[in-house]
Amino acid sequence: CTxxxxxxxxxQTNKS
Structure with a gap:
């Protein structure tokens, strides 16, 4: 997970 x-x-920020 790097x-x-x-x-x-x-x-997530783009979806907001």
């Missing part, structure tokens, strides 16, 4: 957390976090 770097995946960042991509997921960015995706």
């Amino acid at each position: 770097g995946n957390s960042k991509g997921f976090f960015v995706r």
Whole structure:
């Protein structure tokens, strides 16, 4: 789980 957390976090912000 390396770097995946960042991509997921960015995706959540985009959805908001």
